[in-house]
Amino acid sequence: MTDTASPPDLPALDIEDVRAAAARIEGRVRTTPVLRIEALDQMAGAELWLKAENLQHIGAFKARGAMHAVGQLGEAGRARGVITFSSGNHAQAVALAARSYGCAATIVMPTDAPKIKVAGVKALGGEIVFAGTTSDVRREAAMSLAERSGAAVVQPFDHPHIVAGAGTATLELVDEVAARTGGGTLDALLVPVGGGGLIAGACLAAAPAGTAIYSVEPHGCDAMARSLEAGERVAVSPGPTLADGLKPTMVGALNFAIAKQHVAGSFRVGDDDLGPALRALLVHGKVLVEPSGAAALAVALTGRLPGAPRRIGVILSGGNVDPSLVARLIDTPAEA
Amino acid sequence: MTDTASPPDLPALDIEDVRAAAARIEGRVRTTPVLRIEALDQMAGAELWLKAENLQHIGAFKARGAMHAVGQLGEAGRARGVITFSSGNHAQAVALAARSYGCAATIVMPTDAPKIKVAGVKALGGEIVFAGTTSDVRREAAMSLAERSGAAVVQPFDHPHIVAGAGTATLELVDEVAARTGGGTLDALLVPVGGGGLIAGACLAAAPAGTAIYSVEPHGCDAMARSLEAGERVAVSPGPTLADGLKPTMVGALNFAIAKQHVAGSFRVGDDDLGPALRALLVHGKVLVEPSGAAALAVALTGRLPGAPRRIGVILSGGNVDPSLVARLIDTPAEA
Numbered sequence: 105m106t107d108t109a110s111p112p113d114l115p116a117l118d119i120e121d122v123r124a125a126a127a128r129i130e131g132r133v134r135t136t137p138v139l140r141i142e143a144l145d146q147m148a149g150a151e152l153w154l155k156a157e158n159l160q161h162i163g164a165f166k167a168r169g170a171m172h173a174v175g176q177l178g179e180a181g182r183a184r185g186v187i188t189f190s191s192g193n194h195a196q197a198v199a200l201a202a203r204s205y206g207c208a209a210t211i212v213m214p215t216d217a218p219k220i221k222v223a224g225v226k227a228l229g230g231e232i233v234f235a236g237t238t239s240d241v242r243r244e245a246a247m248s249l250a251e252r253s254g255a256a257v258v259q260p261f262d263h264p265h266i267v268a269g270a271g272t273a274t275l276e277l278v279d280e281v282a283a284r285t286g287g288g289t290l291d292a293l294l295v296p297v298g299g300g301g302l303i304a305g306a307c308l309a310a311a312p313a314g315t316a317i318y319s320v321e322p323h324g325c326d327a328m329a330r331s332l333e334a335g336e337r338v339a340v341s342p343g344p345t346l347a348d349g350l351k352p353t354m355v356g357a358l359n360f361a362i363a364k365q366h367v368a369g370s371f372r373v374g375d376d377d378l379g380p381a382l383r384a385l386l387v388h389g390k391v392l393v394e395p396s397g398a399a400a401l402a403v404a405l406t407g408r409l410p411g412a413p414r415r416i417g418v419i420l421s422g423g424n425v426d427p428s429l430v431a432r433l434i435d436t437p438a439e440a
Numbered sequence: 441m442t443d444t445a446s447p448p449d450l451p452a453l454d455i456e457d458v459r460a461a462a463a464r465i466e467g468r469v470r471t472t473p474v475l476r477i478e479a480l481d482q483m484a485g486a487e488l489w490l491k492a493e494n495l496q497h498i499g500a501f502k503a504r505g506a507m508h509a510v511g512q513l514g515e516a517g518r519a520r521g522v523i524t525f526s527s528g529n530h531a532q533a534v535a536l537a538a539r540s541y542g543c544a545a546t547i548v549m550p551t552d553a554p555k556i557k558v559a560g561v562k563a564l565g566g567e568i569v570f571a572g573t574t575s576d577v578r579r580e581a582a583m584s585l586a587e588r589s590g591a592a593v594v595q596p597f598d599h600p601h602i603v604a605g606a607g608t609a610t611l612e613l614v615d616e617v618a619a620r621t622g623g624g625t626l627d628a629l630l631v632p633v634g635g636g637g638l639i640a641g642a643c644l645a646a647a648p649a650g651t652a653i654y655s656v657e658p659h660g661c662d663a664m665a666r667s668l669e670a671g672e673r674v675a676v677s678p679g680p681t682l683a684d685g686l687k688p689t690m691v692g693a694l695n696f697a698i699a700k701q702h703v704a705g706s707f708r709v710g711d712d713d714l715g716p717a718l719r720a721l722l723v724h725g726k727v728l729v730e731p732s733g734a735a736a737l738a739v740a741l742t743g744r745l746p747g748a749p750r751r752i753g754v755i756l757s758g759g760n761v762d763p764s765l766v767a768r769l770i771d772t773p774a775e776a
Contacts (some may be wrong), residue, residue, distance in 0.1 A: 137473055140497075143563065158726045159475075227479065254666045372529075387763055389495075390729075391727050392727065393723055428772075431768075433765050434763040434766060434767050435763065435768075436764075
């Protein structure tokens with residue numbers, strides 16, 4: 105990893121951009137709880153500070169970036185509605201933001217999107233167009249629709265408004281850790297990575313305090329890890345994973361530029377890690393995450409972090425998952 | 441229902457006793473979140489204010505009363521340890537309180553207690569003695585053990601310290617509703633009833649504001665409803681129910697005396713109501729309750745309350761449930 109600044113064609117962002125985003129979206133998104141669960145601390149051998157973005161509006165952190173981005177369009181920018189493409193949570197987030205600002209939303213979703221995420225978009229009044237199963241195909245469909253309708257495209261992850269908005273989750277976590285520990289900081293922070301907007305925002309919010317930030321991706325969907333190793337963005341053909349939110353073919357250019365300045369290391373997890381993490385959180389913490397949302401916790405529970413950090417932040421990024429999958433993942437013999 | 445005061449041999453309690461309990465247990469129990477979940481409001485046709493005691497220490501409101509009762513014993517009273525009898529959550533609560541105050545705890549549990557509740561007591565350092573399957577049998581076993589050891593008996597529900605402690609959950613709910621609505625109050629409050637300590641405390645905390653308080657019990661375990669109808673305590677032979685926390689043979693004398701002054705009506709629910717309520721809360725709210733903890737929500741979701749209340753408080757009393765049961769309850773086809 106190098107310590108170079110962002111390329112000149114990418115905007116330079118810092119924690120002040122995150123603070124500004126937090127002020128703009130206040131009241132339109134939730135300040136989510138930070139959970140402390142003794143049984144999980146014991147499994148991890150460290151203090152885990154769990155940022156419960158599964159309890160955010162629409163059940164995922166994506167509400168933050170979308171709300172910020174749609175707000176920043178201004179009234180004129182929203183006049184012909186907004187459009188986006190997403191495997192799920194960003195779809196609901198844009199539908200929510202559009203409703204919050206009183207404009208129309210069209211959402212291009214993959215044909216294999218979980219039913220619960222499709223139902224969520226419909227319930228929020230979003231219009232759905234199905235297209236393919238990869239982010240490339242649905243991006244193209246959205247762009248083509250936007251050209252015809254004049255709707256504003258809301259990027260799912262690679263945009264400064266999205267990054268600054270996503271960063272507000274980590275900003276709240278950092279602030280709450282400080283408040284509850286008399287000014288303490290996180291030694292490490294684990295962040296699930298799909299397109300990289302969440303970790304880019306986390307870098308802006310947490311790196312100034314010296315926190316070591318780690319990316320977590322499914323095996324075979326490790327676009328960020330490979331890009332960090334290569335020093336430039338690398339495309340992957342996402343393999344099968346339960347973490348349907350962490351499957352982009354490539355991380356965002358802006359997100360990578362920020363991540364490569366700040367990210368201390370990368371982890372990969374399998375379905376065999378995600379299921380038990382989801383189950384442990386449900387049993388001991390009584391909250392539900394989707395498999396993508398369990399990715400960072402899965403790493404924390406296996407104690408794989410270098411340097412034996414004492415205080416670890418974990419972003420629980422979302423909780424939208426079909427109940428039948430949850431049933432399958434948790435229906436194992438109870439511990440003694 | 442009559443409006444007579446408590447019999448002279450029972451202590452007179454009011455909201456000030458609950459406030460005093462809240463001050464005593466502060467820092468030893470959690471101020472739990474009050475959840476607002478749009479999809480559940482739509483199902484209920486009202487604003488539901490969900491007090492998430494499933495996110496309390498040991499996963500249930502019982503931590504409050506036990507912490508208060510063990511604290512009020514004083515150091516001398518705890519010197520030979522504490523002992524209790526419980527179908528589950530009170531067991532963990534007393535083990536937690538004993539650990540918090542640095543004394544030993546012995547817990548008499550039913551032979552059919554859920555594994556997760558047994559494991560919870562062990563993890564907190566409590567010593568377990570198994571005895572029978574009814575509250576009568578385990579009460580007798582505990583009394584006999586206490587006589588020999590000199591340990592202090594911590595009643596599970598029928599004691600002024602337990603009632604005042606349990607009432608702190610409703611006190612927090614009432615205070616948060618007021619804070620978030622500019623001084624508003626609840627029109628109605630739904631409370632699951634086992635031995636009646638939770639609803640007795642709820643009466644103390646919520647009745648002064650004019651809130652209509654309703655009891656909720658499983659069909660066949662309706663000791664409170666029958667007692668209110670009869671005007672005196674009536675014993676039941678608890679029938680089968682998924683709500684293992686709501687199966688006492690009789691409500692407490694103190695609890696009944698308070699309830700009959702304040703409770704506006706009673707509801708009964710079946711397993712067919714509890715499962716869907718648990719599932720709806722997990723899907724839409726991302727939090728897990730045990731079947732007992734879903735009882736009040738089950739009534740709220742069916743819109744059965746008289747007078748079409750606009751703002752309804754719902755106590756989610758606990759979240760300790762074997763994952764295999766959760767898997768069975770949620771593994772139904774997803775909604776469209």
